[in-house]
Amino acid sequence: MSIIRIEEIAQHAGQTVTLQGWVYARTDKGRLQFLQVRDGTGILQCVVFQKEVAPEMFDVARQLTQESAVVLTGTVRADERAPGTPGGFELGVTELHVVQLAGEYPISPKEHGVEFLMDRRHLWIRSARQWAVLRVRATIMRAIREWLDSHGYLEMTTPIITPNAAEGTSTLFEIDYFGKTSYLAQTGQLYNEANIGAFGRVYCFGPTFRAEKSKTRRHLTEFWMVEPEVAYCDLDGLLQIEEQFVSHIVQTCLRERAAELRVLERDLTLLSKVNPPFPRITYDDAVQRLQKLAVESSDPEQAAQLKMEWGGDFGAPHETALAAQFEQPVFVTHYPTIVKAFYMTPMAGRPEVCNSADMLAPEGFGEIIGGSERIHDHDVLLARIQEHGLPAEDYAWYLDLRRFGSVPHAGFGLGVERTVAWICGLEHIREASPYPRMLQRNTP
RNA sequence: UCCUCGGUAGCUCAAUUGGCAGAGCGAUCGGCUGUUAACCGGUUGGUUCCUGGUUCGAGUCCAGGCCGAGGAGCCA
Structure with a gap:
């Protein structure tokens, strides 16, 4: 059984392959589990149908948590509905092995603050x-x-x-x-x-x-x-x-x-x-352009930011205004x-x-x-x-x-x-x- | 270093004039064969950043402090 990488999934359409990765997300649909699995090179949708796997294996799939490490085997098929990166393909799972069941993962797909994310x-x-x-x-x-x-x-x-x-x-x-x-x-x-x-x-x-x-x-x-x-x-x-x-x-x-x-x-x-x-523009030209922008600006705050004399260095607003041209x-x-x-x-x-x-x-x-x-x-x-x-x-x-x-x-x-x-x-x-x-x- | 804004549940946020601490998400349990941040129902959730003050009563007001964000300054 060949171990493949998700970024090369298109080359394996129709083949039975093995994937080593982590559960990125899971959607429980009753008798059907959608697993989004990452392997470092992409994200692939893996589908576990209850009737296609052993009962205990389906129970394992139902218990999978975000970021659990898994090894999956199944058949690659093209399907336009399949999300992921690159997307357009999914794995019909026949074998599922849990390497490690992850504890409650702090980063959900919902929004988080900057400090929370940077700490993690x-x-x-x-x-x-x-x-x-x-x-x-x-x-x-x-x-x-x-x-x-x-x-x-x-x-x-x-x-x-x-x-x-x-x-x-x-x-x-x-x-x-x-x-x-x-x-x-x-x-x-x-x-x-x-x-x-x-x-x-x-x-x-x-x-x-x-x-x-x-x-x-x-x-x-x-x-x-x-x-x-x-x-x-x-x-x-x-x-x-x-x-x-x-x-x-x-x-x-x-x-x-x-x-x-x-x-x-x-x-x-x-x-x-x-x-x-x-x-290419010269600094002289740049200063003239900025002075013109400052004069023409209807926003007094922006005009103040763009105001500058020859001999100064550009600040962020100056660079942005120049590049925008x-x-x-x-x-x-x-x-x-x-x-x-x-x-x-x-x-x-x-x-x-x-x-x-x-x-x-x-x-x-x-x-x-x-x-x-x-x-x-x-x-x-x-x-x-x-x-x-x-x-x-x-x-x-x-x-x-x-x-x-x-x-x-x-x-x-x-x-x-x-x-x-x-x-x-x-x-x-x-x-x-x-x-x-x-x-x-x-x-x- | 300066200016502005903020700190409330695991996360993102709300809480009217100072008057019972709230929602969504997550987690968890149940349901569903095509989900895309699924959906529906149940459950679970608190040192309101810290210290002190005012008050019958403080998440809310006052003083001091800590932490963060955005911007400025700084930055071949």
Whole structure:
């Protein structure tokens, strides 16, 4: 008897198969039991008719509780009425073995509050929506590696324990490293700038840590980021890479995770339009657009939120309003040098702005990428480090890179959870991580 | 750190002017051969977040505290 996986159910129509899983829901219809059974790859309706199984087996089926572990054998048949994921098939059960009868399960199919669910995150991930999100997340992570690996990027790990602050100490998690103060990494970028000297094109992919006291739907204290870095690359080249890269991620999800996106009831019309090229606007243009929106807004509260002067950074309402003007992700380029990091290249002839670009996702999902050209001239970089009041001795090795074959280069960082939230259409980033770490939560 | 809202049954919530603590869901028992968060009937359910105060009487009013949510600030 072959053990099959629900995601491949269509290949087994008409066959007698065995399923190893858990009872997701049960509907008692008297002489007929409908079991929704999950196996980790999908949900399949399994039907137990009283007249088709032994009497004691039917009694066992009647006693099954939500989340009980079961092994079922039966015949797969196509039936349009059958719910589930992918759906359209059901199992006519002939054998039923209970591996463990679950106690009263706290998470019902009805509504629950955020705190209740987050306290039970270890169980909540079994629920259909959370399961679907995390399946999409895994596909996003694979698509990231897939595109980079096939375009000549070498994956290189960068340290999580780092000796100094990349940019200021206010948002770093401090740890005791055998008596020396160290920090959890906020970025692998500086190391990647060393790595490109050895490998040309690289990326790092892993968790990053920010001790920001941000309490918003877009922030986690621990999140995953992929950071490609490219030698001999300018801002134009970088944006072309980014739009190819992000399009590949989105299109892979649409192709391979349609069932999961259906569970999430995600509107796919805008996602299907994510193809290069993406629109590009400058920061100057963005500020003008926002000022125009503020003036034209009939809602005084919204007008106040959108009001801004040249030189400031965008808040969430600004990003949402800007992105709403486009159907695709939009690049905002050439931010004021003063609001961005010290290593970004000033624009030739206009040093008050830098060769940087953020990518804003559509539909209000915010900034998913930040990237820039990096300063490759030793003396310019040293001056910027000093202007920012950073200790030059901490950056000795970083400055060293500008002495030995320094070339124009650029890179970016894409936040995985924000990308998951966008593609899945999530209201809050906490559902984009299996075990989210936030200002008020580090359990389970 | 600031602003706003909230904390009542296992869960989601209601409770009029300060006057008997309620519903739905879940669980459980019974019924039903096509359910999709099934439906119908019975049963089960309480430290009203904590401490103190006002009052004949507090879930409700007052003071302090704790916890949570949404937003702001912060955030390459």
